[in-house]
Amino acid sequence: MSPFRLTRTLPEDATGAALRADVREGLTGSPRTLPPKWFYDARGSELFEEITGLPEYYPTRAEREILLARSGEIAEASGARTLIELGSGSSEKTRHLIGALAGLHTYVPVDVSESALTLAGRALVAERPGLNVHALVDDFTGRMALPDTPGPRLVAFLGGTIGNLLPAERAAFLASVRAMLAPGDGLLLGTDLVKDEKVLVRAYDDAAGVTAAFNRNVLAVINRELGADFDPAAFDHVAAWDAGHEWIEMRLRSRDPQTVKIPALDLAVDFGAGEELRTEISAKFRKERVREELASAGLELARWWTDEEGRFALSLSVAR
Numbered sequence: 084m085s086p087f088r089l090t091r092t093l094p095e096d097a098t099g100a101a102l103r104a105d106v107r108e109g110l111t112g113s114p115r116t117l118p119p120k121w122f123y124d125a126r127g128s129e130l131f132e133e134i135t136g137l138p139e140y141y142p143t144r145a146e147r148e149i150l151l152a153r154s155g156e157i158a159e160a161s162g163a164r165t166l167i168e169l170g171s172g173s174s175e176k177t178r179h180l181i182g183a184l185a186g187l188h189t190y191v192p193v194d195v196s197e198s199a200l201t202l203a204g205r206a207l208v209a210e211r212p213g214l215n216v217h218a219l220v221d222d223f224t225g226r227m228a229l230p231d232t233p234g235p236r237l238v239a240f241l242g243g244t245i246g247n248l249l250p251a252e253r254a255a256f257l258a259s260v261r262a263m264l265a266p267g268d269g270l271l272l273g274t275d276l277v278k279d280e281k282v283l284v285r286a287y288d289d290a291a292g293v294t295a296a297f298n299r300n301v302l303a304v305i306n307r308e309l310g311a312d313f314d315p316a317a318f319d320h321v322a323a324w325d326a327g328h329e330w331i332e333m334r335l336r337s338r339d340p341q342t343v344k345i346p347a348l349d350l351a352v353d354f355g356a357g358e359e360l361r362t363e364i365s366a367k368f369r370k371e372r373v374r375e376e377l378a379s380a381g382l383e384l385a386r387w388w389t390d391e392e393g394r395f396a397l398s399l400s401v402a403r
């Protein structure tokens with residue numbers, strides 16, 4: 084087998100059909116919402132990579148700090164031969180863990196962004212000869228057709244991406260992760276932590292406007308894929324802390340009254356002046372909540388590490 088394989092497990096047009104269903108449901112409901120996975124076309128993935136280097140966006144640096152310090156311990160505790168990474172993006176931080184996992188046989192990055200998977204996968208096989216990289220273009224919230232590879236398995240879900248799921252979606256997601264694991268296999272989970280509101284809001288509303296461009300990119304995706312006539316410049320980027328839910332909300336706010344046509348759905352959507360469309364939530368966590376949510380899914384929290392400043396946590400839990 085070639086050391087780099089890329090499989091699209093979704094049937095032809097599944098992505099288009101899912102986008103049409105999500106846009107119809109999200110733009111005709113109240114409040115208006117869109118799932119964050121539609122940010123990540125090739126341009127959206129590039130913009131996300133740019134965000135990870137911004138001075139205000141501490142999560143990537145904090146999680147990298149933990150991985151640099153703890154990859155040896157994680158490798159020793161898991162002994163993984165297969166590493167499955169969900170929402171792997173550039174796999175940039177994961178390199179530290181891959182380097183530490185001496186017995187690793189196959190790395191399975193899973194992402195909706197084919198461009199990110201291809202770039203990351205090719206670089207990895209060049210860096211680590213002998214490692215099999217089997218990339219899957221798939222939605223981690225659905226049933227994934229994982230390759231048949233040797234255990235023990237370690238599933239990694241980094242970047243705080245779990246915070247993009249609503250509580251009920253998180254519970255279903257964690258249960259599906261547990262179903263991928265045999266007793267004793269592990270989950271390595273990155274969670275951003277509750278902290279000062281100003282620090283949080285700045286991380287999602289940077290001075291250079293890269294996060295604003297990332298947020299508006301979802302409108303460009305809908306224009307291209309569904310023939311819509313969104314004017315992204317007519318929407319303001321909003322990042323707000325919801326203290327009750329302990330999550331950041333990213334929204335797009337229509338500056339003026341406007342009607343957007345979406346021909347592929349035979350739909351016209353009216354926006355009032357100041358009307359908002361929620362494009363992402365990013366939940367922030369406390370240790371006890373992480374422990375409880377893992378336990379409800381049959382995963383036992385075994386290790387908990389934070390960066391020096393206590394901004395971000397990486398936890399290792401074990402399937403019971």
Ligand SMILES: C[S@@+](CC[C@H](N)C(=O)[O-])C[C@H]1O[C@@H](n2cnc3c(N)ncnc32)[C@H](O)[C@@H]1O
Nearest residue numbers: 120123170171172194195196221222223241242
């Ligand atoms: C916040 S980024 C994190 C990327 C990387 N793990 C990191 O830590 O920098 C989220 C990643 O998950 C991917 N993604 C988002 N929703 C997804 C879904 N439902 N299924 C698969 N991948 C998804 C995006 O394409 C993106 O690469």
